[in-house]
Amino acid sequence: MKKVAVIGVAQTNFTAAQDKTEVELFAEAALEAMAKSNIKPRDIQALFVGNVLGDFSEGQGMVQAFAAENIGCFNVPANRYEGACASASMAVRDAFMWVASGFYDIVLAGGVERAATMGTPLATRTFAMFSDSRYEFPSGITFPGVFAMLAHLYASHYNVPLKKLKEQMAQVSVQSYKYGMHNPKAQMRKEVTIEDVLNSFMVSTPIQLHDCCPFSDGGSALILASEDAAKKLTDKPVYITGVGQASAGPLSSQKKYLPRIYSREVSSKLAYKMAGRTPDDIDVCELHDCFSIASIIAVESLGFFEFGTSGEAWMKGEAAIGGKVAINPSGGLKAKGHPIGATGGGQVYEIVNQLRGEVEPERLVEGAKIGMTDTLGGDGGTLVNIILERGW
Amino acid sequence: MSFKEFNKALKKNKLLGLKCGDCGAINVPPKMVCSECTGTNLEITELSGKGSVKTFTTNYVAAEGRECEAPYIIVMVELDEGPWIMGNLIDIAPNKVDMDLIGKRVVMGVKVFPGDKYSAGDMARPLFSFEA
Numbered sequence: 032m033k034k035v036a037v038i039g040v041a042q043t044n045f046t047a048a049q050d051k052t053e054v055e056l057f058a059e060a061a062l063e064a065m066a067k068s069n070i071k072p073r074d075i076q077a078l079f080v081g082n083v084l085g086d087f088s089e090g091q092g093m094v095q096a097f098a099a100e101n102i103g104c105f106n107v108p109a110n111r112y113e114g115a116c117a118s119a120s121m122a123v124r125d126a127f128m129w130v131a132s133g134f135y136d137i138v139l140a141g142g143v144e145r146a147a148t149m150g151t152p153l154a155t156r157t158f159a160m161f162s163d164s165r166y167e168f169p170s171g172i173t174f175p176g177v178f179a180m181l182a183h184l185y186a187s188h189y190n191v192p193l194k195k196l197k198e199q200m201a202q203v204s205v206q207s208y209k210y211g212m213h214n215p216k217a218q219m220r221k222e223v224t225i226e227d228v229l230n231s232f233m234v235s236t237p238i239q240l241h242d243c244c245p246f247s248d249g250g251s252a253l254i255l256a257s258e259d260a261a262k263k264l265t266d267k268p269v270y271i272t273g274v275g276q277a278s279a280g281p282l283s284s285q286k287k288y289l290p291r292i293y294s295r296e297v298s299s300k301l302a303y304k305m306a307g308r309t310p311d312d313i314d315v316c317e318l319h320d321c322f323s324i325a326s327i328i329a330v331e332s333l334g335f336f337e338f339g340t341s342g343e344a345w346m347k348g349e350a351a352i353g354g355k356v357a358i359n360p361s362g363g364l365k366a367k368g369h370p371i372g373a374t375g376g377g378q379v380y381e382i383v384n385q386l387r388g389e390v391e392p393e394r395l396v397e398g399a400k401i402g403m404t405d406t407l408g409g410d411g412g413t414l415v416n417i418i419l420e421r422g423w
Numbered sequence: 424m425s426f427k428e429f430n431k432a433l434k435k436n437k438l439l440g441l442k443c444g445d446c447g448a449i450n451v452p453p454k455m456v457c458s459e460c461t462g463t464n465l466e467i468t469e470l471s472g473k474g475s476v477k478t479f480t481t482n483y484v485a486a487e488g489r490e491c492e493a494p495y496i497i498v499m500v501e502l503d504e505g506p507w508i509m510g511n512l513i514d515i516a517p518n519k520v521d522m523d524l525i526g527k528r529v530v531m532g533v534k535v536f537p538g539d540k541y542s543a544g545d546m547a548r549p550l551f552s553f554e555a
Contacts, residue, residue, distance in 0.1 A: 152487035156541065159486050165426050166452040167509045169536035169548035170497050171485055179480035180499055187478070187525045236481045236520075283499060284458060286477075286507040 032131045036261035036268035036422055038254050039068030040380040045218045045249035045368030048147040053085050056250035057098045057143035060376075064139065064252040065102075069264050072103030075254075076135040079110050079126040081118030081142025082372040087157050088145040104139070115161040115408030116321065118142055119251060120375025120415035124274045126255045127417075136260045141252035144372035147245070154246045158371075161409035163281035175243055177282060177410045178322040179235035185290040185324060189339030197237055199342025200323035201228035204241050204365055206351055206358075207320060211366025213393040218247050218368030228323075242323040247368030251376025253383075266423060269383045273306025273418035275299055279411040292407065294414040295332040299405070302416040303334075310334030313356055313418075314399035315385050317378035319407040320363040326350075329405055330358065333416075357396040360385065378404040379417060386421045424453040424467050433547035436533050438472045440504065441465040451506040472531030473554065474502040479524050481517040488539045496520055498551055500529055510549030528554040 041063035043056050051059070057080065065072065080095040091097070095109040112121040119142030126140035146154050158174045182200070186193045205225055211217040223241055231240035261268040277297035279285055285293060303309060310333060318333065320326040330341045335356050336349070344350050350358040361367045361381040364374060382402035384390045404417045424441060429452060432439045441450040443457035444464035451470065456463055477499045485493040494517040501507050512520075512529065529551040538545045 151484070152490065155484060156486035156488065156539075160541070164542070165546060168542075169546040170509045170511050171482060171489055171492055171495055172497055172509060173482060173484065173486060175484065176480050176482045176497055179482070180478040180497065183480065183522065183525065184478035184499075186522065193522050234482075234484050236483075238480075280458075281452075281509075283507040283509050286501070 033133055034258035035127050035130045035271050036256050036258060037271065037379065037383050037419065038256045038261050038265045038268055039064045040253045040383045041067060042216055042251045042377050042380045043249050044216045045247045045370055045377065046147065047218065047245070047248070049248050052089060053082065053091060053094050053143045053145055054097050054101050056248065057094070057141065057252065058102045060141055060250040060252035061098070061102045061139055064254050068254040070137060070254065074137050075104045075107060075139045077108045077129065077138045078104055079112065079122035079138060079140040081112045081122045081375060083113055083115060083118050083144060084146065084149065084157050087153065088149045094143065114413035116319065116369065116371040116374055117406040117408035117413040117415045118372045118375065120378070120404065120406035120417065121276065121413065123253060123375060123379055123417060124276055124415055127271050127274055130255050130257050136257045138255050139252060140255060141250065141376040142373040143250040144370035145248045146370055147248045149246070151246065161412060167281055167283065173235065175235040175238050175322065178324050179238045181290045181328060182237050182324040185328065188290055191339065191342065193237060196342055197229065198225060199327065199345055200242055201225040202345045203320065203323040203326045204228050206345060207363040207365035210360050210394045211362025213391045214362045214367055217362045217366050218245055219362070219366040238322055238324070244321050244364035244369040247370040249368060249370035249373050249377070251373040251380055253376055253379055267387050268422035269386050269419050270422045271417060272420045273302040273304070273308065275301030275305070275416045277414045282410040285411060290328055291332055291338070292328060292411040292414065294411045295329065295405065295407065298414040299333050299416045302418050306418040308401065308418060312401050313403045315357040315360060315382060315396040315402045316405065317359055317361060317363070317381050318405035320359055320365050321369060321407070323365070325407070326358065333405060352394065352396050360390070360394045360396055375404065375406040375415060378406060379419065382419050386419060426453070429453050430547050433533055434535060438470045438531060438549070440468055440470045440506065442468040449504040449506055451502065451508055470502060470504050474500040474529060476524050476527050476529055477501050477507060479512065479520060481520055494518065500551060508549055510551050512551045514552040530554045
């Protein structure tokens with residue numbers, strides 16, 4: 032297998048509803064990623080695009096083909112990936128495998144979404160499509176509802192008083208907002224306190240408004256290249272050293288493990304094994320904090336903290352920059368925004384910039400050499416992990 | 424067992440599952456293979472519809488077209504036969520539930536969600552109430 036580098040990354044601002052089409056948003060990121068990689072559209076041999084709900088948000092299916100033509104990648108194979116919120120991570124993983132196999136030398140991977148454009152009622156309906164449509168949606172399940180039930184289950188399973196867990200969840204959001212303040216591409220740029228979170232609107236008990244990430248519009252793009260090609264194009268290659276992906280069925284079918292998300296444990300183990308790394312080696316992680324409780328659950332399955340204890344880790348600053356592992360210095364999905372089809376690409380964008388030391392000083396994980404992304408689709412239906420390492 | 428058969432029975436307040444002839448596990452909702460051992464020797468069996476609440480939420484923000492249902496309680500119930508199933512809970516005001524709900528015994532009834540423009544027809548859903 033060939034070594035694969037990420038040589039250039041780009042992300043649009045993640046925003047509330049805006050006027051650009053999905054093709055335009057993706058093109059904005061793609062052209063910037065190409066410019067940063069010192070390549071032209073003709074150098075790209077294939078396009079891998081995460082996109083979930085373009086059909087619903089602007090009546091555009093097959094956005095990947097239109098995007099390819101729009102950015103001058105004429106007639107190349109263009110694939111769309113749909114794994115709910117993990118779509119772009121699936122695209123990056125597949126792009127990695129095609130380059131690793133030697134089939135392609137340079138590919139473009141990323142994603143795009145206009146989730147905010149749909150408005151809350153339709154976005155809530157379409158996001159609920161990533162729960163079981165026939166046996167679980169009839170009960171009125173929504174995305175916040177899934178994590179709300181996991182939060183109550185977490186409290187009862189690990190015997191953490193709900194009041195205490197709520198404060199820990201709030202601290203997760205407080206930390207994300209704090210870093211998001213310093214991220215110019217983030218959607219939410221304001222500081223909040225634990226009290227602000229606990230006083231916000233109740234969405235789905237015990238999850239309140241500030242426990243939730245926003246619906247967002249945005250695009251992300253990365254250029255992946257074989258080691259030989261990368262050496263000619265950049266002196267700061269970031270290598271993908273491990274990837275993992277796993278799947279799961281409906282939430283109730285995951286009963287043996289809940290509130291743990293077992294697909295994450297399978298996926299992250301695959302990534303660690305391929306990279307020859309352990310959780311202790313990870314300096315910085317962009318993980319899937321669609322809800323504050325989701326972060327608490329995620330860090331435990333990723334092996335950073337013991338099961339049932341990670342809320343305390345946030346309270347003590349162990350999940351902050353300077354702590355045991357820096358979690359979501361971008362502001363995460365919570366503050367940066369969650370344009371679901373683009374999210375995984377945005378996470379890789381952040382890790383690459385962190386490893387290169389190219390982020391705002393207030394949120395830089397100084398000296399970071401190894402980073403990881405964690406992207407969850409649906410209620411654990413798709414899980415993708417990617418490990419990236421400094422290559423110079 | 425198809426979704427159609429499961430749905431039809433549920434509308435009559437009968438909860439059907441699949442009993443695995445190889446390992447004895449009960450599967451709900453229906454699967455093509457046993458979720459424990461992947462065996463295909465599955466036989467339809469009627470379940471009690473009784474169990475206990477494992478977790479819950481009161482949902483205040485519903486999907487498009489279902490706004491008038493909110494607030495409503497969603498529960499995950501562990502059936503006495505083993506599987507977990509998602510449904511709604513009645514018998515208590517949505518704003519009155521707290522952690523004390525976890526572990527409470529419940530019994531299944533049924534309500535039909537008529538479907539919306541993105542659904543392939545109607546779907547019965549379990550509607551739990553407290554066991555007398």
